[in-house]
Amino acid sequence: MKILLVEDEAAIQEQLKNALNKEGYAVDQAFDGEDGLYYATEYPLDMAIIDIGLPKLNGLDLISKIREQGHAFPILILTARSRWQEKVEGLSRGADDYLVKPFQVEELLARVNALLRRSSGFATPIITRGPIELNSSTKQIKLNGGELDLTAYEYKVLEYLMMNPEKVVSKTELTEHLYEQDHDKDSNVLEVFVRRLRKKLDPEGLLNPIETLRGRGYRINPTL
Amino acid sequence: MKILLVEDEAAIQEQLKNALNKEGYAVDQAFDGEDGLYYATEYPLDMAIIDIGLPKLNGLDLISKIREQGHAFPILILTARSRWQEKVEGLSRGADDYLVKPFQVEELLARVNALLRRSSGFATPIITRGPIELNSSTKQIKLNGGELDLTAYEYKVLEYLMMNPEKVVSKTELTEHLYEQDHDKDSNVLEVFVRRLRKKLDPEGLLNPIETLRGRGYRINPTL
DNA sequence: CTCGTCTTGTCAATTTATTGACAAGCTTGG
DNA sequence: CCAAGCTTGTCAATAAATTGACAAGACGAG
Numbered sequence A, B: 001m002k003i004l005l006v007e008d009e010a011a012i013q014e015q016l017k018n019a020l021n022k023e024g025y026a027v028d029q030a031f032d033g034e035d036g037l038y039y040a041t042e043y044p045l046d047m048a049i050i051d052i053g054l055p056k057l058n059g060l061d062l063i064s065k066i067r068e069q070g071h072a073f074p075i076l077i078l079t080a081r082s083r084w085q086e087k088v089e090g091l092s093r094g095a096d097d098y099l100v101k102p103f104q105v106e107e108l109l110a111r112v113n114a115l116l117r118r119s120s121g122f123a124t125p126i127i128t129r130g131p132i133e134l135n136s137s138t139k140q141i142k143l144n145g146g147e148l149d150l151t152a153y154e155y156k157v158l159e160y161l162m163m164n165p166e167k168v169v170s171k172t173e174l175t176e177h178l179y180e181q182d183h184d185k186d187s188n189v190l191e192v193f194v195r196r197l198r199k200k201l202d203p204e205g206l207l208n209p210i211e212t213l214r215g216r217g218y219r220i221n222p223t224l
Numbered sequence C: 001c002t003c004g005t006c007t008t009g010t011c012a013a014t015t016t017a018t019t020g021a022c023a024a025g026c027t028t029g030g
Numbered sequence D: 001c002c003a004a005g006c007t008t009g010t011c012a013a014t015a016a017a018t019t020g021a022c023a024a025g026a027c028g029a030g
Helices: A010-022 A035-041 A061-067 A086-091 A105-119 A153-163 A171-178 A189-203 B008-020 B033-042 B059-068 B084-091 B105-119 B153-164 B171-178 B187-201
Strands: A002-006 A024-029 A047-051 A073-081 A097-101 A127-128 A133-134 A140-143 A145-149 A211-212 A216-222 B001-004 B026-029 B047-051 B077-080 B097-101 B127-128 B130-134 B142-145 B145-149 B209-215 B216-221
Touching: A002 A010, A002 A035, A002 A171, A010 A024, A010 A105, A024 A035, A035 A061, A035 A097, A035 B077, A035 B105, A047 A061, A047 A105, A047 B209, A061 A086, A061 A133, A073 A086, A073 A105, A086 A097, A086 A127, A086 B216, A105 B127, A127 A153, A133 A153, A140 B059, A140 B105, A153 A171, A153 A189, A153 A216, A171 A189, A171 A216, A189 A211, A211 B209, B001 B008, B008 B026, B008 B105, B026 B033, B026 B153, B033 B047, B033 B059, B047 B059, B047 B105, B059 B077, B077 B084, B084 B097, B097 B105, B153 B216, B171 B187, B171 B216, B187 B209
Parallel strands: A002 A024, A002 A047, A047 A073, A073 A097, B001 B026, B001 B047, B047 B077, B077 B097
Antiparallel strands: A127 A133, A133 A140, A140 A145, A211 A216, B127 B130, B130 B142, B142 B145, B209 B216
């Protein structure tokens, strides 16, 4: 899952980026409103966290522009305590939730998790498909009831696929959502992760949990 | 769909085989009960048509042996008018339907069609999946409501896949059910037919009606 | 019966995915 | 701070499917 973080105070940027990374999210960073708009326009995002008080293009206008472009991903706004009234304006321009600074990082992470989950159309943090159960809040996987441990990236790949059931997810899409900015296009890391995932999810190779649609991408087996 | 025809009178064999072929079925021929048992044991069948009066191993015993082996495909028996009572015994041994000789070939075809359809679990002759509609009684295909014409083999491939929705059908299975006895194992005819089918069903390549499961086979797209 | 057309089957080139082995990078506990 | 172990990423070999072009065969109209 990729999150755009628009925040001008460098210290907060770093702190939040680290926390989000640890939680397993890819973060694109922008330090002013114009930059933020650029990322929102050019790259696929799963959500944005926007500080209202921004140089160049203020947070409220940034939200408006993003929504004008038709992007539907959730937006979480951050406001200074002294300007808490702005939250109302932010929500009316299309933001989905807000947080008043200062706040606990855990609080932010909880809201981010919830927004992402709901925007994928799930009411609860647990998604089940056949023998696989994914808990997006604890980031744990159970296979036939038993704990299964996956590495961070293995989890990300599986989560993205499970959050988009029925959908054929192209390798490009997966890469763009799991990795930050740049990243080498002609590498086969993804194939390799899919392989490792398959081996852990289905060592015997019987149920084929992740299907390959040649030339189109991957999909969670809809018949599971 | 492959049918085993066990009938000792050569003239009738030929007549029926031709009729069945024209109807689009692959026919394995046996001229006595032992031969019939051999085919039923060694090859995958979709149904059998058995004349009760047979040399070596009579039709009734053949039915019993087939069922003992656990085969569930439908069996249609043929009895001479003078021995019509045998039909009762045949049915009690596991046959599914009977026909008294002489009969109209059309009558036979109609029963064969119906038996095959029902054994695939369909109540009506029309199977629909997304934009594709298959009528197993007229052997016609409609795509988005419009008539689509397929060659005989293209139809067979599609029918077999549609009769087995959700199932991943291996190339071997497809080949065995569509072609009579022998047939070259390492040919790629099947791939070629699948390609032609795909082109007719979905010229733009958008909905991917026939999926490839690498190393496992083909399947009708379950998300259609 | 024969020609022309449509269908079926073959083949080789290409594309794409899978796989194992290994190297580089990180993380962490001592 | 360092080493051991795990995770991530790269690479090359192989396997499998796709594709277009073409040849052989079947079929039907005249």
